[in-house]
Amino acid sequence: MTFPMSDLNLLAPHIALTAAGLLCLLAEVFGPKGRRGYLTYLSLAGIVVAALLTQANLPQKGLGFSRMLAGDAFAAFFSMVIFVVGALTVLVSDHYLSDEERNHGEYYALVLFSMVGMLLMVGATHLIVFFLGLETMSIAIYALAGYLRTGDNAESSFKYFVLGGFSSAFLLYGIALLYGAVGTTQIQDVLAFFKAQPTLTASPLALAGVALVLVGFCFKVAAVPFHVWTPDVYQGAPTSVTGFMATGVKAAAFAAFLRVFLTAFQAQTGQWSPLLWVIAVLTMTMGNLAALLQTDVKRMLAYSSIAHAGYLLVGLVVGTPAATSGMLFYLLSYAFMNIGAFACVIMAGRKGQENTTVEGWAGMGLKFPILGLAMTVFMFSMAGIPPTAGFIGKFLIFKAAIREGYVWLTILGVLNSAASVYYYLRVTVVMYFKEPAEGAQPIERIRASFTTGLAAVVAGGAVLYLGVTPAKIVAIAEAAVKFLT
Numbered sequence: 431m432t433f434p435m436s437d438l439n440l441l442a443p444h445i446a447l448t449a450a451g452l453l454c455l456l457a458e459v460f461g462p463k464g465r466r467g468y469l470t471y472l473s474l475a476g477i478v479v480a481a482l483l484t485q486a487n488l489p490q491k492g493l494g495f496s497r498m499l500a501g502d503a504f505a506a507f508f509s510m511v512i513f514v515v516g517a518l519t520v521l522v523s524d525h526y527l528s529d530e531e532r533n534h535g536e537y538y539a540l541v542l543f544s545m546v547g548m549l550l551m552v553g554a555t556h557l558i559v560f561f562l563g564l565e566t567m568s569i570a571i572y573a574l575a576g577y578l579r580t581g582d583n584a585e586s587s588f589k590y591f592v593l594g595g596f597s598s599a600f601l602l603y604g605i606a607l608l609y610g611a612v613g614t615t616q617i618q619d620v621l622a623f624f625k626a627q628p629t630l631t632a633s634p635l636a637l638a639g640v641a642l643v644l645v646g647f648c649f650k651v652a653a654v655p656f657h658v659w660t661p662d663v664y665q666g667a668p669t670s671v672t673g674f675m676a677t678g679v680k681a682a683a684f685a686a687f688l689r690v691f692l693t694a695f696q697a698q699t700g701q702w703s704p705l706l707w708v709i710a711v712l713t714m715t716m717g718n719l720a721a722l723l724q725t726d727v728k729r730m731l732a733y734s735s736i737a738h739a740g741y742l743l744v745g746l747v748v749g750t751p752a753a754t755s756g757m758l759f760y761l762l763s764y765a766f767m768n769i770g771a772f773a774c775v776i777m778a779g780r781k782g783q784e785n786t787t788v789e790g791w792a793g794m795g796l797k798f799p800i801l802g803l804a805m806t807v808f809m810f811s812m813a814g815i816p817p818t819a820g821f822i823g824k825f826l827i828f829k830a831a832i833r834e835g836y837v838w839l840t841i842l843g844v845l846n847s848a849a850s851v852y853y854y855l856r857v858t859v860v861m862y863f864k865e866p867a868e869g870a871q872p873i874e875r876i877r878a879s880f881t882t883g884l885a886a887v888v889a890g891g892a893v894l895y896l897g898v899t900p901a902k903i904v905a906i907a908e909a910a911v912k913f914l915t
Contacts, residue, residue, distance in 0.1 A: 437494035439487050440501045440553070443480035443509065444546050450476020451542035458535025470524040470881060473538040474517055477545075481513045497616060498556035502913035507906065508552035508685040511762050515678040516545045518769045518885045523670040525879030526776045530668075532578055540577075541674065544570035548682035557605045557615040557694075560686050564601070564650070567682060568594050571675060575667040586666025593649070593659045601646025607639035617694040624697035631698045640695055640702060647690075650683035651739045654712040661720075664732035669784060672728060673772030676735045677765040684742060684761060692749055692914050699749065706747050707839060714740025714846040721853050727775055728786045730853055731768070734812060737850060738764060744843050745827045748834050751911050756826030758907035763819030763896055767811040770889030774805040777876045777886070788860055795861030798876055802861045804886050811893045813854040814847045819896035826904070 453476070454469055462468075488506050493499065519541060527533035547570065550563025572594065576587025609615050611633060612623040624631050649656040664672045695702060717737030724730035738760075745757035778785045778794060778801065785791070795802025811820035824847055831840045896903060 440494040440499050442483040444549055446480040447476055447542045447546050451539035454535040454538040469538050470520055473520045477513050477517050484509045498559045500553045500555045503910040504913040505553035507910040511681045512548045515765050519674040521881045521885035522773045524881040526670050540570045540574050551682040552685040555617045574671045578668050582666035586663045589659055590663045597646050597649035600642045604639045604642025607635055611636040620694040621696055647687045652736050653709050653739050654716050657736050661729050661732045665729045669772055669776050673769040677768050681761045710740050710743035711842050718846050718849045725788050726786050744831055748831045750830055753830035754911040755907035756830055759904055760823030763823045766889040766892040767808045770886055771808040773882055773886040777878050779877055791860050792864040792866045804890050806858050807890045809854040809857055813851045817897040819893045822900045
């Protein structure tokens with residue numbers, strides 16, 4: 431079977447990342463021994479090439495491979511978010527893995543291969559292609575979660591694997607039921623079928639399919655009640671991988687969530703939107719209430735990621751172009767502030783002993799002012815305090831919700847955002863206004879390096895830039911969402 435060159439062009443970024451991953455594996459065998467910093471730059475080169483190829487293909491604006499893969503601006507926007515996440519993850523991983531004596535080529539290959547799956551997810555216009563992308567990403571993430579091979583790592587990986595397998599089964603069964611109802615798994619054709627036969631939108635078979643697909647998506651974005659895996663997996667995984675999961679996986683899952691539910695299931699909005707309204711409220715409320723009780727920074731950020739999923743689900747409930755573009759801006763902002771926060775957590779630790787307790791950050795802001803400033807910026811952004819990107823992201827989503835009459839949903843969202851200020855600012859207060867506990871081993875130096883520092887600086891600069899001048903990115907997001915319909 432042959433394909434037009436335009437079709438093969440759509441896969442050029444995927445091929446570039448795959449080639450870079452294979453080169454990392456070969457470099458592990460044939461490259462120089464000792465410190466393997468070259469793996470970082472080899473991975474970055476692959477990500478940069480993939481990003482350039484994505485931009486080069488953007489004018490195509492078409493579908494390829496029998497209308498199964500999109501090369502539109504919507505896919506390109508999320509692809510760029512994934513490239514940002516991948517590049518920052520690679521930067522924060524270099525010194526961290528070297529310090530843990532686990533800096534090997536397979537780590538970078540797994541990161542790159544998982545990014546290939548993410549790209550398939552954001553560009554898929556066919557449910558089977560989306561599922562293939564999901565599994566490609568998930569299998570690599572399962573391995574990354576247990577990469578350090580400690581007890582916590584193994585538990586984290588096993589929990590994610592088992593629960594992820596269950597969620598994939600639900601998702602695949604939902605796709606099968608939808609195929610039985612409409613006879614196709616192509617997203618636009620599903621929409622066309624439901625529009626042509628409106629009575630079938632409420633058929634038990636179709637509704638069961640939509641419900642099971644919703645379960646699969648809710649698991650991947652860590653929405654209540656399918657969130658229970660998140661705290662343990664995030665806490666047990668290597669810190670660099672935790673940041674990658676919290677941002678890359680969430681971005682790819684929400685991209686597919688938007689394309690499937692706002693396109694394929696557009697005719698059934700009346701059935702799934704009220705349910706998603708309840709899920710959004712429960713997700714943001716449960717995430718914030720649980721985060722208030724945490725004494726571990728990684729676990730607190732895990733619960734906060736659940737809360738952020740709730741804010742993003744508000745945009746999906748509203749479903750307008752303004753709300754959707756707000757979600758795109760929010761996901762890009764979240765990538766910078768979340769990976770930046772985890773970069774700070776990495777720098778605050780030392781070999782074999784990560785400094786993840788809130789009390790362990792006592793006095794860090796005065797002793798290491800640059801680290802303290804960076805962590806403060808990221809905490810402010812997650813709390814939605816201006817002038818940061820987090821504030822703009824929440825503002826765009828809540829503004830769109832108010833315009834469409836979702837007043838109570840917006841009120842609950844704002845109240846949850848206000849409640850989150852306590853546990854985010856608690857880290858800042860401890861850093862600047864609390865002395866280390868008596869008898870605690872003082873941290874004489876932080877685990878800083880050029881690559882980790884560069885990632886933190888880039889992330890912090892982006893958070894402030896997007897918070898002060900968001901108009902350009904918002905315009906790009908608005909143009910991207912036009913390709914959903």
